[in-house]
Amino acid sequence: MKKLLTLRDLMLVLNISEATLRRRIAESRAGIGNFPKPVDGYKRKLLFRPDDIEYWAGCQQRAPPEIESASQRTKRHSAALERLRSKGVKVAPKQNEQK
Secondary structure (H helix, E strand, O other): OOHHHHHHHHHHOOOOOHHHHHHHHHHOOOOHHHHHHHEEOOOHHHHEEEEEHHHHHHHHHOOOOOOHHHHHHHHHHHHHHHHHHHHOOOOOOOOOOOE
């Protein structure tokens, strides 16, 4: 049987502040978030199952954001300006942009 985790343990394991941890617990109790609910305790003596925390942490991993290259950004910007011009919006050209 694994030892139950306290708030202090969770703060160290998850690398979050006590305020963030308490907010996630409150959201979970209100049905907003998916943070594991404590299995025992009251206020500062809340206790959590390590397996529940490990499962929750595994579900929270997100794919790294895609980073747009400079050429992609330039193409997107030019296309947006053209769409604005086609709608009749007057857009001043940049100094290095030629028509």
